[in-house]
Amino acid sequence: MTIQELSNKLNNKEISSVEVTKDYLEKIKGKDEKVHAYITVTEEEALAAANAADEKLASGENVSPLCGVPMSVKDNICTKSIKTTCASKILGNFIPPYSATLWNKLEGAGSVILGKVNLDEFAMGVSTETSYFGVTKNPYDLGRVSGGSSGGSAACVAADMAVYSIGTDTGGSVRQPASYCGVVGVKPTYGRVSRYGLVAYASSLDQAGVLAQNVGDAALVLSEMSGLDSYDSTTVDYAVDYMDDLNKGCKDFTIGVPKEYFENIDNDVKDAIYKALKTYESLGAKIEEFSMDTVKYALPAYYIIGCAEASSNLAMFDGVRYGFRSEDITDLDSLYKKSRSEGFGAEVKRRIMLGTYALSAGYYDAYYKKALKVRTLVSKKFDEAFSKYDVIITPVSPSTAFEIGENENDPVKRYMADICTTPINLAGLPAMSVPCGYDSKNLPIGMQILAKPFNEKAMFRAGAAFEAAADFAKIQPEI
Amino acid sequence: MKVTKEVILHIADLAKLEVTDEECGKLTGEMQSIVDFADQLNKIDTDQIDSMEHITQNVNVLRDDVIKPSFDRDELLANAPQKYAGCYKVPKIVE
Numbered sequence: 169m170t171i172q173e174l175s176n177k178l179n180n181k182e183i184s185s186v187e188v189t190k191d192y193l194e195k196i197k198g199k200d201e202k203v204h205a206y207i208t209v210t211e212e213e214a215l216a217a218a219n220a221a222d223e224k225l226a227s228g229e230n231v232s233p234l235c236g237v238p239m240s241v242k243d244n245i246c247t248k249s250i251k252t253t254c255a256s257k258i259l260g261n262f263i264p265p266y267s268a269t270l271w272n273k274l275e276g277a278g279s280v281i282l283g284k285v286n287l288d289e290f291a292m293g294v295s296t297e298t299s300y301f302g303v304t305k306n307p308y309d310l311g312r313v314s315g316g317s318s319g320g321s322a323a324c325v326a327a328d329m330a331v332y333s334i335g336t337d338t339g340g341s342v343r344q345p346a347s348y349c350g351v352v353g354v355k356p357t358y359g360r361v362s363r364y365g366l367v368a369y370a371s372s373l374d375q376a377g378v379l380a381q382n383v384g385d386a387a388l389v390l391s392e393m394s395g396l397d398s399y400d401s402t403t404v405d406y407a408v409d410y411m412d413d414l415n416k417g418c419k420d421f422t423i424g425v426p427k428e429y430f431e432n433i434d435n436d437v438k439d440a441i442y443k444a445l446k447t448y449e450s451l452g453a454k455i456e457e458f459s460m461d462t463v464k465y466a467l468p469a470y471y472i473i474g475c476a477e478a479s480s481n482l483a484m485f486d487g488v489r490y491g492f493r494s495e496d497i498t499d500l501d502s503l504y505k506k507s508r509s510e511g512f513g514a515e516v517k518r519r520i521m522l523g524t525y526a527l528s529a530g531y532y533d534a535y536y537k538k539a540l541k542v543r544t545l546v547s548k549k550f551d552e553a554f555s556k557y558d559v560i561i562t563p564v565s566p567s568t569a570f571e572i573g574e575n576e577n578d579p580v581k582r583y584m585a586d587i588c589t590t591p592i593n594l595a596g597l598p599a600m601s602v603p604c605g606y607d608s609k610n611l612p613i614g615m616q617i618l619a620k621p622f623n624e625k626a627m628f629r630a631g632a633a634f635e636a637a638a639d640f641a642k643i644q645p646e647i
Numbered sequence: 648m649k650v651t652k653e654v655i656l657h658i659a660d661l662a663k664l665e666v667t668d669e670e671c672g673k674l675t676g677e678m679q680s681i682v683d684f685a686d687q688l689n690k691i692d693t694d695q696i697d698s699m700e701h702i703t704q705n706v707n708v709l710r711d712d713v714i715k716p717s718f719d720r721d722e723l724l725a726n727a728p729q730k731y732a733g734c735y736k737v738p739k740i741v742e
Binding site for chain 2: 401
């Protein structure tokens with residue numbers, strides 16, 4: 169059931185939030201042993217929130233459409249009094265004394281939290297395989313990854329173990345798992361949603377986003393999360409207007425298609441997106457191919473900037489104030505080194521090392537400064553493109569979900585899964601993954617719709633128009 | 648640029664990480680492949696390009712200085728691995 173369907177039933181008293189919540193908790197018990205989307209299931213908190221939602225609904229007061237709807241939250245978003253692990257040993261027992269602003273908003277709207285879901289450790293990865301708590305499997309094929317880093321969020325929505333989920337996206341971490349699991353995944357414009365209470369990975373790139381069953385649901389949840397926050401000075405006070413015009417179609421749209429984004433992409437993925445572009449044409453949109461040659465430079469620039477910021481952000485994990493502390497210490501320096509070395513996993517250490525390297529004396533100009541200049545170029549290219557196009561359409565990832573363990577020892581090959589998504593974070597644009605078909609193995613394919621900063625409205629409108637007109641049969645995972 | 652074992656050990660020390668001999672060998676190879684990948688950025692001329700640290704246009708976001716209650720000390724210390732008399736406890740740092 170979508171949020172909108174469920175909200176209608178709750179408001180008409182056809183069903184209670186407690187009933188729906190119990191039903192979802194049962195589904196989690198039945199399916200999650202196989203999928204492993206959840207790190208923590210919060211049964212007690214869920215039932216308490218459902219009870220409160222039912223009271224609110226019964227009182228007849230005007231409630232949010234999210235009131236009483238069961239959902240999940242990625243485990244790198246602070247939820248007061250609920251364990252927030254970042255899928256890391258170093259934060260394995262961390263119970264935040266405060267909530268992220270976005271969770272305060274959703275909780276205030278009456279959301280029912282079913283639990284905290286899995287991710288790559290500190291959101292660093294493309295498959296959830298770097299999670300300290302084990303991999304989240306793809307509901308469409310349990311031998312394959314769910315994508316990452318918000319793999320738990322994507323898998324729990326795909327397998328109907330939550331109505332929707334909140335993820336975070338630094339280089340594609342909402343969109344790529346959404347694509348692999350056949351759900352809608354939205355990364356809003358940088359500054360739309362407060363980052364207060366997100367455990368930072370790369371502060372100039374991080375944004376929280378939504379994974380949902382359809383475009384309308386995603387727009388609805390994002391409306392509730394957005395807005396200015398005095399705790400995050402990068403947020404802005406712009407109109408939240410995503411629901412307006414959602415169903416107005418895209419007859420007058422000009423859609424840009426950057427040809428370089430289709431190089432080295434699997435044929436099944438390419439074919440599905442070309443077919444989707446035909447659908448747009450039949451809806452009256454104009455399609456224009458254009459060149460954006462900066463794309464291949466965006467990925468290395470992203471890894472340098474992302475890792476540089478991560479190496480600085482993750483310095484806070486020192487075994488002193490919270491989290492894991494090694495037993496094997498002799499002095500303060502060994503406390504830091506042992507706690508961090510035993511507490512962080514291999515990928516996190518690799519990225520801290522790369523970031524430290526790029527920021528260290530002798531390499532700063534060659535790598536970090538250079539990457540920041542390339543970021544300017546990438547951003548300018550998008551500015552130029554959006555002077556001509558309402559939205560831009562590209563693949564989300566070069567392939568569909570890969571097998572667990574594939575390319576395990578080749579970090580660069582792994583990083584390629586993000587080639588189409590990282591440029592968007594460098595430029596801070598809004599982007600979403602919308603399901604657009606399946607490959608020959610019946611694995612889901614997503615297409616990426618981008619818009620200019622703070623024009624989520626156009627992005628949602630294009631997504632909703634395609635969703636309503638798409639002529640492929642939806643395959644439900646057999647789980 | 649060439650990533651050597653010495654570079655890895657130096658970077659690990661800066662990052663407050665310990666690497667075993669085995670890890671050092673593996674990391675040297677992995678870091679070299681990532682650095683080679685990053686070196687392709689040198690193919691683009693960026694001499695006249697400004698760097699972009701942040702995409703927002705916000706400058707000096709100010710707020711009123713209002714007194715608000717801060718976190719409760721015990722609540723914050725609840726997550727500390729070791730504490731003593733309302734403080735974080737660490738090994739002796741001054742002789």
